[in-house]
Amino acid sequence: MKLTTKGRYAIIAMVDLTMNSEHDPVSLKDVSARQNISLSYLEQLFARLRAAGLVKSYRGPGGGYSLNKEATSINLLDVITAVDENMDQTQCSGAMNCIDEKPCLTHYIWIGLNNTINQYMKGINLNDVALREDVKNIIFLREKGNVNSNQRQKK
Numbered sequence: 001m002k003l004t005t006k007g008r009y010a011i012i013a014m015v016d017l018t019m020n021s022e023h024d025p026v027s028l029k030d031v032s033a034r035q036n037i038s039l040s041y042l043e044q045l046f047a048r049l050r051a052a053g054l055v056k057s058y059r060g061p062g063g064g065y066s067l068n069k070e071a072t073s074i075n076l077l078d079v080i081t082a083v084d085e086n087m088d089q090t091q092c093s094g095a096m097n098c099i100d101e102k103p104c105l106t107h108y109i110w111i112g113l114n115n116t117i118n119q120y121m122k123g124i125n126l127n128d129v130a131l132r133e134d135v136k137n138i139i140f141l142r143e144k145g146n147v148n149s150n151q152r153q154k155k
Contacts, residue, residue: 016031024064028065049083089110
């Protein structure tokens with residue numbers, strides 16, 4: 001199962017919030033403009049992030065969102081699970097009923113992959129991402145408006 005836009009956008013928006021909400025709440029309109037994510041989609045994601053206790057909202061002029069915890073204590077798995085993203089690689093969602101109500105031969109391979117992905121995502125917090133030099137370089141290049149094919153990472 002591939003990480004969907006829901007999980008990707010939630011992480012991108014939370015990193016943006018981390019980098020821009022040092023003193024004041026950040027409006028979703030600003031996040032939307034900076035990250036080119038639909039405002040209505042962000043509103044849906046942030047409702048879930050707020051319900052999970054990862055962000056807090058402020059109403060009125062100057063309102064918006066800020067992190068509800070330190071950026072170092074919010075890992076990427078927290079963000080993904082808050083928006084109900086399913087990272088499960090098994091066919092059976094772990095129920096061991098893949099074939100005729102029995103596990104498939106590779107069930108434990110997929111369980112192991114799930115564990116590896118979860119541990120990896122748990123090991124990275126929002127602050128880690130915000131402090132990365134490549135993230136800072138992307139912001140710099142975006143602001144200059146000249147991200148070209150030579151600066152894009154080759155796959």
